[in-house]
Amino acid sequence: MKSKPRIPKYIIIKNQILEEIKQGVYAVGEAIPSDNELMRNLSVSKSTITQALKSLESEGYISRQQGRGSFVLPQSQRKAVLNLSICPMEHEEEQFWTSLVNEFNQTSRDFQICLTFLSNQNAPLRDILFQSFASGNAPDLFSLDGPDVPYWAYMNSLLPLDDYLPESFLGTFIEPILQQGTFRGHIYHLGYTESTLCILYNKELFSSLGISVPKTLEESWSWDEFTDVCSFLKKHTSIPYPLLMDSGRGLSPRLGEWLTYSGLPFIYQNNGSLFSPDFSKTEGYINSPETVAAMEWLGSLYHKYHYTHTENISSSFPGSFAMSLSLPSAYFQAAKQCDTIGILPLPHACRTATPHGSWGLCMSRQTKYPELCAEFLKYVFNFQNQLKISRYTGMPVIKDIYDAMKSFHAVSSQTNILFSQLRTCSFTRPQTPAYPFFSKQFSYTYYNIAQGADPKKELDLMARLTDDHLYRHNYYKL
Numbered sequence: 324m325k326s327k328p329r330i331p332k333y334i335i336i337k338n339q340i341l342e343e344i345k346q347g348v349y350a351v352g353e354a355i356p357s358d359n360e361l362m363r364n365l366s367v368s369k370s371t372i373t374q375a376l377k378s379l380e381s382e383g384y385i386s387r388q389q390g391r392g393s394f395v396l397p398q399s400q401r402k403a404v405l406n407l408s409i410c411p412m413e414h415e416e417e418q419f420w421t422s423l424v425n426e427f428n429q430t431s432r433d434f435q436i437c438l439t440f441l442s443n444q445n446a447p448l449r450d451i452l453f454q455s456f457a458s459g460n461a462p463d464l465f466s467l468d469g470p471d472v473p474y475w476a477y478m479n480s481l482l483p484l485d486d487y488l489p490e491s492f493l494g495t496f497i498e499p500i501l502q503q504g505t506f507r508g509h510i511y512h513l514g515y516t517e518s519t520l521c522i523l524y525n526k527e528l529f530s531s532l533g534i535s536v537p538k539t540l541e542e543s544w545s546w547d548e549f550t551d552v553c554s555f556l557k558k559h560t561s562i563p564y565p566l567l568m569d570s571g572r573g574l575s576p577r578l579g580e581w582l583t584y585s586g587l588p589f590i591y592q593n594n595g596s597l598f599s600p601d602f603s604k605t606e607g608y609i610n611s612p613e614t615v616a617a618m619e620w621l622g623s624l625y626h627k628y629h630y631t632h633t634e635n636i637s638s639s640f641p642g643s644f645a646m647s648l649s650l651p652s653a654y655f656q657a658a659k660q661c662d663t664i665g666i667l668p669l670p671h672a673c674r675t676a677t678p679h680g681s682w683g684l685c686m687s688r689q690t691k692y693p694e695l696c697a698e699f700l701k702y703v704f705n706f707q708n709q710l711k712i713s714r715y716t717g718m719p720v721i722k723d724i725y726d727a728m729k730s731f732h733a734v735s736s737q738t739n740i741l742f743s744q745l746r747t748c749s750f751t752r753p754q755t756p757a758y759p760f761f762s763k764q765f766s767y768t769y770y771n772i773a774q775g776a777d778p779k780k781e782l783d784l785m786a787r788l789t790d791d792h793l794y795r796h797n798y799y800k801l
C-alpha cells in the first residue's frame with residue numbers, strides 16, 4: 324500500500340493561520356503575529372513562514388507591508404486569485420510565463436494570477452502534484468507533459484476543458500494538439516508548445532566532406548543510409564561520435580521522458596507496436612519481432628558501432644559536432660548563436676514515423692473558478708501570446724500562426740521539415756493511464772539495450788512488468 328503523500332509544512336501553517344482569520348482571531352485591518360513570532364510559536368523556519376504568508380497574500384487574505392507587518396484584508400477587497408503552476412523546460416520559457424502573467428495582472432479587473440515555477444529536477448512533478456491534491460491545495464491551472472494527461476484524468480483530478488471552452492476556440496488549434504489532450508472523449512489538456520524529433524547537422528562539416536543531405540521528408544535516409552553516413556564521419560573526422568544524443572546530454576533513465584520520446588519512433592518505423600489496441604496488455608506487442616529488431620538496431624548505434632553515446636558530453640554542442648538527435652528547440656536556441664546548423668528529417672525503416680506532443684495546461688478539479696480559468700486560457704492562447712512563445716519553440720500550436728507564416732513566406736526549408744513531419748507522419752504516444760509506468764520501464768529497457776543487454780530479454784521483462792502493473796490496476800477500467 325502506498326504511503327499517504329506528505330503535505331508540505333508551509334501549507335499546514337498557511338491553513339492554520341487562515342482558519343484563525345476565518346474564526347475572527349484576527350479582525351479585519353488587524354496585524355497577525357510577526358514573522359519572528361510565528362517562527363517561535365510554530366517552531367518552523369523563516370522560509371516556511373515566508374511561503375505560508377506569500378500564499379495567503381496571493382489569495383487576498385492578507386496584505387504584507389514592508390517594515391510594518393501583515394494585515395488582514397476585508398472580504399470586499401479580495402480579488403479572486405488563480406494559482407498557476409508551470410514546469411518550464413528552459414530559462415527563456417520561464418521568462419515568457421513571467422512576462423505573460425505580469426501583463427495579464429496589470430490589465431485584469433476581475434482576477435489575478437499567482438505564478439509558481441515547479442522543477443522536475445528536485446522532485447518528480449507527479450509527487451509534487453500528489454501532495455497538492457492530497458492537501459486540497461492543488462493549483463487551479465498547471466502544466467503537464469501531454470502523455471501524462473490520461474493518468475490524471477483517470478484519477479479524476481482534471482476538469483474537461485471542452486465543458487468550459489467553446490468549439491470555436493478549440494477549433495483554432497492544430498489537430499495533433501487536440502489529439503494529444505483528449506482522453507475518453509473529453510479534452511483535458513491544451514499544449515502551449517508542439518514538438519517533434521529531428522537530426523541537427525553541421526552544415527560546414529558536411530559541405531567540406533561532400534555529404535549530400537536530404538532536403539525534404541520524402542528524401543529522408545533509410546536506416547542503412549544513415550549508418551553509412553555515420554561510418555563515413557567516423558572515418559574522416561576526429562569527432563568521437565558522429566551522432567550526439569540529445570545535443571550531447573547522452574542517455575540516462577534520470578532524463579525521464581526523453582528516452583521514450585526519442586526511442587519510440589524507431590519502433591513505429593519498423594512496424595513495431597507497444598500495447599494491444601485496447602491497452603490491456605503489452606505481451607506480444609512491446610516484445611514483438613518488429614519491436615525487438617528496432618531496438619536491436621538502435622542499441623547497435625551505441626555498444627556495437629559507437630556512433631553515439633550514453634555519457635554526458637553536452638560541451639560538444641554546438642561548437643564541435645557532426646549530427647545530433649534533438650528536439651527542435653535545440654535548433655532554434657543554437658541558431659541564435661550560429662548559422663551553421665541545419666535540420667535533417669529522421670531516417671526511416673519500413674515507413675516514416677516521428678513523435679509529437681509536449682507540455683500544456685490543464686484545469687484542476689479542485690479549482691473554485693473554472694470559468695475564470697477558461698478566460699485565462701483564452702488569454703494564453705490568443706494570437707499575440709502564442710506568436711511570442713512560438714518564436715522560442717518554433718512550433719506553433721494554433722492554425723492562424725501557420726497560415727500567417729505561409730502567407731508571409733516565413734517558413735524556411737529547415738522548419739518546413741519539422742512542419743512536414745508533424746503534419747504527415749507524427750504519432751501520439753499511447754493514451755493510457757498506464758503510460759507513466761510504461762515510460763519509466765521503457766527508459767530503463769532502452770538504456771540497458773544501449774549498454775549491450777539482449778533486446779529480446781529486456782523487452783520480455785518489460786512486458787511482464789507492464790502487464791503485471793495493468794493487472795494490479797484492473798486495466799484502468801472505470
